[in-house]
Structure formats: C-alpha cells, structure tokens
Amino acid sequence: MKEVVVATTNKGKVAEIALALANLPVKVLDLSDFSDIPEAVEDGDSFMANAQLKAKHYAHHTGKACLADDSGLEVDALGGAPGIYSARFAGEDANDAANNQKLLAELIGVVPEKRTARFRCVLALADIDGTIMTADGVREGIIGQDLRGLGGFGYDPLFYMPEMEKTMAECSKSEKNDISHRGQALKIMTKILGEYLK
Numbered sequence: 001m002k003e004v005v006v007a008t009t010n011k012g013k014v015a016e017i018a019l020a021l022a023n024l025p026v027k028v029l030d031l032s033d034f035s036d037i038p039e040a041v042e043d044g045d046s047f048m049a050n051a052q053l054k055a056k057h058y059a060h061h062t063g064k065a066c067l068a069d070d071s072g073l074e075v076d077a078l079g080g081a082p083g084i085y086s087a088r089f090a091g092e093d094a095n096d097a098a099n100n101q102k103l104l105a106e107l108i109g110v111v112p113e114k115r116t117a118r119f120r121c122v123l124a125l126a127d128i129d130g131t132i133m134t135a136d137g138v139r140e141g142i143i144g145q146d147l148r149g150l151g152g153f154g155y156d157p158l159f160y161m162p163e164m165e166k167t168m169a170e171c172s173k174s175e176k177n178d179i180s181h182r183g184q185a186l187k188i189m190t191k192i193l194g195e196y197l198k
C-alpha cells in the first residue's frame with residue numbers, strides 16, 4: 001500500500017486530516033513516525049507558498065509523499081491579521097491560549113457586526129519526484145467575545161458561526177470537517193489523492 005505522511009507539527013491538524021483520509025487505500029503516517037526531522041522554516045509570503053514549502057521540506061526529509069497544511073485566521077477589523085502569522089500572533093512561542101487572549105484584547109470595543117473573520121487553509125501534497133498538488137478552503141465566521149467549546153484547536157473557541165449557533169470548538173471532529181476551511185480543502189485533496197494512488 002502507498003504511504004503518505006501528514007506533515008504537520010500540529011496534533012489538531014493531524015487528527016482532522018487523518019479522519020478525512022481514513023477511507024482511502026493509503027497508509028497514513030505522521031511526523032511522530034520519524035525522528036530528527038528539522039521543523040520547516042515558514043518564510044513564505046502566502047498560505048500557498050508556506051504549504052508548498054512545508055510539503056517539499058518534509059518530503060525531502062522523510063523520503064515519502066507528504067501532505068502539509070498552512071492555515072490561519074483573517075480578521076477584517078485587524079486588516080486581515082493575523083493571517084499567515086496566526087501561529088505566532090502573541091509571540092514566537094505563543095500557545096493557543098495566548099493567541100486567543102491577544103485576539104480578544106485587540107478587538108476590545110469592536111461590535112459584533114465588525115468582528116467578521118475567516119479561516120483559510122491550503123493543503124499541499126508533495127511527491128518525492130518533486131510533483132506538487134494543492135487544494136484550498138475558506139470558512140467565514142465572527143470572532144466571539146469569550147471562549148466557547150473544548151473541541152478543535154487554535155482559534156476555534158472564538159470562531160462563532162451564526163448559522164450554526166455555535167463556535168468551531170463546539171463541533172465534533174467530523175462536523176468540523178463537514179464545514180471547515182480544512183474540511184473543504186480535504187474534500188478536494190482526497191479526490192487528488194484518490195487519483196494519485198491509482
């Protein structure tokens with residue numbers, strides 16, 4: 001059976017991606033199956049550039065086909081920030097809690113109608129022969145006033161979806177995959193992978 005490495009250091013992403021790939025005839029590995037792999041330097045200027053450079057970096061270091069993800073949150077009231085800097089919004093080694101606190105602090109006094117935002121995700125599949133395939137997705141929402149829900153990761157507890165009357169962190173993993181930016185990109189990528197595996 002062919003193998004593909006889910007090449008991300010983010011355990012939340014690994015879980016969502018592995019769930020979406022579960023029905024494909026492929027052995028799914030992740031970076032915990034390898035040792036001494038240096039972390040990719042994300043110095044691209046777009047989600048697309050970063051996703052591609054991560055996929056190539058990890059394919060080079062694992063010697064296997066790698067699926068990488070670059071994603072983030074764009075908040076309109078902040079001119080699209082944190083965007084590609086979402087992981088380090090509150091500083092170089094920031095964790096999810098610190099990033100969420102920073103986001104709430106930046107939006108103090110901003111009314112709900114002006115708290116519009118979106119998650120973006122670009123997935124890149126790099127084969128060892130240098131071939132790269134990509135897929136993307138976007139999900140609109142509103143930044144809440146407080147944290148709600150325990151599921152997901154990152155900014156999920158602050159990402160409120162009015163038509164669902166809940167935050168992304170109040171969704172189960174499969175529900176999140178049905179409606180999220182990553183889920184959308186994964187629907188396209190599973191088709192691409194299906195072809196690639198033939």
Ligand SMILES: O=P(O)(O)OP(=O)(O)OP(=O)(O)OC[C@H]1O[C@@H](n2cnc3c(O)ncnc32)[C@H](O)[C@@H]1O
Nearest residue numbers: 008009010069070071072073086087153154155156
């Ligand atoms: O680069 P890798 O190793 O994949 O892991 P990462 O966590 O550093 O991932 P990114 O560089 O793509 O940074 C994206 C950040 O955007 C946020 N993010 C991305 N997708 C998200 C989601 O589905 N829900 C909540 N926050 C998300 C979260 O804070 C991530 O750390």
Ligand SMILES: [Mg+2]
Nearest residue numbers: 009042070087
């Ligand atoms: Mg990263």
